Amino acid sequence: MPIIRWNDMAHIQVPLSVLAENYIANLRGLARSRHTIDGFTRILRSFERFVIAMGEKGTGEDLCPE
Secondary structure: OOOOOHHHHHHOOOOHHHHHHHHHHHHHHOOOOHHHHHHHHHHHHHHHHHHHHOOOOOOHHHHOOO
C-alpha cells in the first residue's frame, strides 16, 4: 500500500520501533554523519521509551489518532 498522504500512516499498524529502524537505515543510506545518526537514534529510542511508559503500543493508532 503506497503512502500518499501523512494521514495514511494512521491506517498502517507498523510498530514505532520498525519505523525508527527504517528511518535510521535511510539516514545511513543518505550518508548522514555519525553524529546525526547517533542523535536521531538517541531521540527516537527516548521517544519509544516514553510511548511504552504511557502504556501505548507505538503503532499508527497511538501516534496519529485522527
